[in-house]
Amino acid sequence: MNLLFKHISSRINLSDDEFVIILQQFEELKFSKNELIIKPNQMVDYKFFVLKGCLRSYFVDLSGIEHTVQFAIEDWWIGDYPAYFTGKKSILNIECLEDCTLLKVKKENWEQLYKEIPKLESYARIQLERGLASTHQKNINNHTMSTREKYEKFISSYPKLEQRIKNYHIASYLGITPESLSRIRKSILVA
Amino acid sequence: MNLLFKHISSRINLSDDEFVIILQQFEELKFSKNELIIKPNQMVDYKFFVLKGCLRSYFVDLSGIEHTVQFAIEDWWIGDYPAYFTGKKSILNIECLEDCTLLKVKKENWEQLYKEIPKLESYARIQLERGLASTHQKNINNHTMSTREKYEKFISSYPKLEQRIKNYHIASYLGITPESLSRIRKSILVA
DNA sequence: CGAAAATTTGACATGACTCAACTGGAGTGG
């Protein structure tokens, strides 16, 4: 079964016919490992659903340091949401960490679907609510947990991700240096 | 003009009649300074719109330290969103920092309104999108900026808030101790 | 096998924390 159908119909009731209408607005694209599917300073009026592969979004600060914002694997949405939602130029890079197969949809087409299939706006709202709740939780964890605890939480929350991702990307996601992560990993092994 | 009408109609077109229907689902409540309008471990199937006053939401970690998540003044929504969206028990306290006048709406009534006034779901989605975009931005700032820069950004972004709020609440929002904030303020004065 | 990439280790610097003490202002009661 199509991963996107599964994803949407796990949140709202969706007929096969309706899904056909939805899928018509999507474009299936393949990208190679290391390719950047979004670069900073672009108009980003589209977002992606991952059918296969692994990606990360990150931004580069003034010192040239990369900060990973999000990872995505099969069954996840990914995009430059600040840009997508506000219409401003992109600030993120989105990079394929593996060869990827993605479904791309333009914002205007996606929002047009709200009119044809109103309950799709409920799906969108539910997704946003979950995103906001999890971002809130992540913020809370950021303030509450030690770096070590954040790392342990990350690998226990996303065991599938951890195996597919370099440690320095995890470090960049946790907001620490690879050296610090290495020391934390060592201290966990010893204990 | 009613602040809530102004808020909604700045995002979507809204007739007076429709607003009457919406307002019927709200309850106006007054609270005193220092009152907690939400405490942890409650069911929170409602949220608030601020007509007057100043509030903050915060949680208490295992060490007993308070972490301020959000401030709200006139024209802002506030609630325990993780609890509201997920249906789980609350984790936040929401405290009145001044005497407050609030509009309360229950989740089920609010969502019922989506059926009567479908474009209200667009309003909800737009609010969520902005919330998510600003939370993303806040996360980015957290990783990019020094504590001093975060403080300077806070007071320049919310000059009205700063005057109404104790420094130790700002410190708690920035995730630092009041002592550290004091030292940062001193270093800014000297420079 | 050999080169490049990823990870680990060491030495030192730094920013924030903790804990304790002190300052200054607002409000209160004698």
Next chain:
DNA sequence: CCACTCCAGTTGAGTCATGTCAAATTTTCG
């Protein structure tokens, strides 16, 4: 009007986690 208390904010000293920079080691992959 003064003494007292409370609260917010400031200051000082010592500690610790993480950063930086450089080098060594291990892993990956053509």
